[in-house]
Amino acid sequence: MELIEYADVDMLMIQLANKIAGQLRESLQSEDFATLAVPGGTTPGPMFDSLCAAELDWSRVKVMLTDERWVPETSDRSNTRLIKERLLTDRAAAATHLPLFAEGGTAEEKLPEVAGPIEANLPLSVCLLGMGADMHTASIFPGADRLNDALTGTDTLYPMRAPGAPEPRITLSAHVLNNAMRRHILIIGQEKREALEKARHLSPQEAPVASILQGTTVHWADK
Numbered sequence: 207m208e209l210i211e212y213a214d215v216d217m218l219m220i221q222l223a224n225k226i227a228g229q230l231r232e233s234l235q236s237e238d239f240a241t242l243a244v245p246g247g248t249t250p251g252p253m254f255d256s257l258c259a260a261e262l263d264w265s266r267v268k269v270m271l272t273d274e275r276w277v278p279e280t281s282d283r284s285n286t287r288l289i290k291e292r293l294l295t296d297r298a299a300a301a302t303h304l305p306l307f308a309e310g311g312t313a314e315e316k317l318p319e320v321a322g323p324i325e326a327n328l329p330l331s332v333c334l335l336g337m338g339a340d341m342h343t344a345s346i347f348p349g350a351d352r353l354n355d356a357l358t359g360t361d362t363l364y365p366m367r368a369p370g371a372p373e374p375r376i377t378l379s380a381h382v383l384n385n386a387m388r389r390h391i392l393i394i395g396q397e398k399r400e401a402l403e404k405a406r407h408l409s410p411q412e413a414p415v416a417s418i419l420q421g422t423t424v425h426w427a428d429k
């Protein structure tokens with residue numbers, strides 16, 4: 207794991223967007239398509255605001271979430287809504303969105319429908335993850351019902367229900383996240399920095415983020 211500390215949050219968001227845009231361009235030099243996975247939640251919005259304006263051939267980029275809350279897009283909790291409003295806009299509107307949510311059923315029922323297009327576009331060229339103060343990443347939560355499957359299984363996606371998550375989830379597995387060609391984590395503030403340090407000495411069952419730290423660049427700034 208490499209940790210990059212930035213002078214402030216604005217600097218982090220701009221420089222991380224530049225880094226990801228550069229890595230997508232690099233992928234597009236040798237591949238027909240590049241696949242980008244991004245987190246939801248409250249942290250990455252300002253980074254999306256920069257990345258969406260990057261000059262690159264977005265028509266050859268496929269964008270997916272690392273995880274989704276099983277709520278309709280009308281909900282403020284929808285990660286899909288976040289990326290539609292803040293990432294899949296401006297130049298990045300030309301990208302193809304691979305949804306992690308489908309209306310009309312539970313995560314378990316809709317999983318095969320959602321997994322097909324995702325699986326056709328793996329491995330991920332660039333994977334950006336978030337992390338909660340409870341050391342979850344994507345929607346791989348401590349204490350979750352499918353925690354062990356998501357950490358050790360070879361399926362692409364797992365439905366997930368966890369005490370720390372207010373709604374059912376669907377998440378990319380640690381297997382998929384670890385097979386990404388380039389991997390980053392974006393975290394802000396002292397609480398998450400301390401959680402990250404703690405996670406480095408815990409098992410993935412206790413601190414799911416520990417399962418994907420090897421080879422990952424962590425981008426951090428204080429609030």
Ligand SMILES: O=C1O[C@H](COP(=O)(O)O)[C@@H](O)[C@H](O)[C@H]1O
Pocket residue numbers: 244245246247248249250272273274275285335336337338339343344345
């Ligand atoms: O629920 C989620 O939480 C994590 C962290 O979110 P944040 O609001 O603390 O930034 C996020 O990475 C994940 O995608 C999201 O579904």
